[in-house]
Amino acid sequence: MKKLIGIGTGPGPGELLTLGALRAIENCHHLFVPRNGKKTMALDTVLEVFNREELEEKIVYLDFPMGASNEQTYELARNTISDTLKDQEVGVFITIGDGSIYSTLLNMLGKMEGDLTVEMIPGIPSFVAAANAARWDLVRKDEEFTLMDGLEPERALTADSLAILKTKNPEDILDRLEAEGYDYVYLERVGHPSEFISKNRDEIVARKSYMSLILARKKEQ
Amino acid sequence: MKKLIGIGTGPGPGELLTLGALRAIENCHHLFVPRNGKKTMALDTVLEVFNREELEEKIVYLDFPMGASNEQTYELARNTISDTLKDQEVGVFITIGDGSIYSTLLNMLGKMEGDLTVEMIPGIPSFVAAANAARWDLVRKDEEFTLMDGLEPERALTADSLAILKTKNPEDILDRLEAEGYDYVYLERVGHPSEFISKNRDEIVARKSYMSLILARKKEQ
Numbered sequence: 001m002k003k004l005i006g007i008g009t010g011p012g013p014g015e016l017l018t019l020g021a022l023r024a025i026e027n028c029h030h031l032f033v034p035r036n037g038k039k040t041m042a043l044d045t046v047l048e049v050f051n052r053e054e055l056e057e058k059i060v061y062l063d064f065p066m067g068a069s070n071e072q073t074y075e076l077a078r079n080t081i082s083d084t085l086k087d088q089e090v091g092v093f094i095t096i097g098d099g100s101i102y103s104t105l106l107n108m109l110g111k112m113e114g115d116l117t118v119e120m121i122p123g124i125p126s127f128v129a130a131a132n133a134a135r136w137d138l139v140r141k142d143e144e145f146t147l148m149d150g151l152e153p154e155r156a157l158t159a160d161s162l163a164i165l166k167t168k169n170p171e172d173i174l175d176r177l178e179a180e181g182y183d184y185v186y187l188e189r190v191g192h193p194s195e196f197i198s199k200n201r202d203e204i205v206a207r208k209s210y211m212s213l214i215l216a217r218k219k220e221q
Numbered sequence: 222m223k224k225l226i227g228i229g230t231g232p233g234p235g236e237l238l239t240l241g242a243l244r245a246i247e248n249c250h251h252l253f254v255p256r257n258g259k260k261t262m263a264l265d266t267v268l269e270v271f272n273r274e275e276l277e278e279k280i281v282y283l284d285f286p287m288g289a290s291n292e293q294t295y296e297l298a299r300n301t302i303s304d305t306l307k308d309q310e311v312g313v314f315i316t317i318g319d320g321s322i323y324s325t326l327l328n329m330l331g332k333m334e335g336d337l338t339v340e341m342i343p344g345i346p347s348f349v350a351a352a353n354a355a356r357w358d359l360v361r362k363d364e365e366f367t368l369m370d371g372l373e374p375e376r377a378l379t380a381d382s383l384a385i386l387k388t389k390n391p392e393d394i395l396d397r398l399e400a401e402g403y404d405y406v407y408l409e410r411v412g413h414p415s416e417f418i419s420k421n422r423d424e425i426v427a428r429k430s431y432m433s434l435i436l437a438r439k440k441e442q
Contacts, residue, residue: 010239013241015342016241016343018345019236019237019238020234098352100352101360106356106357107361121236122349122353124239124344124345128319128346128349131319131321132229132319132342133341135327135341136327138319138321138322139323139370140323140328141370144369145368147365148366149360149362149363150363
């Protein structure tokens with residue numbers, strides 16, 4: 001039987017890789033690396049800990065062009081994985097963040113079960129790293145926390161605490177959070193040297209970054 | 222200045238400690254270990270990776286009796302931390318899961334800022350480890366995910382995907398999830414040798430474990 005281990009590499013810093021991830025990458029036969037154009041964010045994290053030379057021979061790139069990923073892209077990736085992994089071999093597929101959170105990993109691999117054994121090693125999600133960086137309670141006893149990848153106007157905000165990913169239009173988001181009585185903190189590139197954290201509305205609306213998120217918490221009555 | 226690093230040790234297995242957590246524990250002057258009676262769950266995780274002898278001299282226990290933890294307990298803990306840490310020293314405080322998620326760590330330490338610098342290293346939350354163990358998509362593109370530490374009858378279930386922690390009465394929870402059109406999976410002791418995962422109602426309602434959680438996902442229409 002072939003085995004594929006899906007690994008979440010966390011939000012960016014190599015320091016946030018788990019010991020299990022490290023060990024699996026060290027011991028695998030093939031390392032499947034998703035690539036978007038020339039960007040290989042999950043590999044960048046791994047290369048903070050490993051030398052490129054150590055891994056070079058294991059690396060197999062899988063192309064997932066941003067915006068153009070679809071069933072055909074996944075099919076190609078599945079075929080490459082299938083052709084590369086020989087019986088009794090172990091492959092590792094790395095993905096940023098965690099493989100169960102806004103990831104296509106499980107969806108992509110689902111159709112391969114039977115052909116191979118799938119295991120998963122969790123990674124630190126970006127919003128968890130963000131809460132720690134901002135020393136922000138993500139959720140307290142008896143509270144609810146909701147995670148979303150955008151703020152839909154038609155969805156009611158009911159949770160005590162929120163994480164909103166991909167905040168491309170922070171101004172609209174802040175308007176709504178203020179109207180509904182939430183405090184907030186905005187974070188970009190958590191754990192990177194260029195990390196940016198702010199609770200100041202004017203500072204936040206001036207930013208436009210894909211790698212950003214907002215944490216919000218209902219003001220106490 | 223004194224420094225205290227709060228570290229989430231994840232859901233149990235030493236394998237899920239991060240490299241940053243490892244390094245901080247190695248290099249600290251004092252290791253503050255929360256203890257509930259004789260239970261020291263965060264330390265148990267750390268001792269899967271370190272020898273007790275390596276750490277013994279650094280360990281300072283802080284008692285947080287379950288159910289009896291209150292402002293007085295925290296005050297005692299703060300005093301112990303303050304008295305133990307000398308100027309220029311670094312202490313580490315370990316806590317299960319992640320320090321921003323259903324944790325009193327930030328609340329407890331908040332009052333110490335100014336007296337010392339607080340840093341946080343995130344840990345793998347239990348519900349993230351659970352989703353990976355069950356190969357369960359916690360949240361997909363354009364979806365919302367809600368985390369709660371119990372299912373309150375008066376709270377509406379609106380999210381596409383849920384994690385419900387501390388499922389002491391699984392039967393009531395399953396009744397409601399079924400009535401509201403959610404699929405579910407129940408998990409106990411994720412990553413332990415005694416890990417238990419089931420989607421079978423009869424199996425689930427027979428269990429009564431504190432270390433359990435339920436993941437649920439709205440059925441597709």
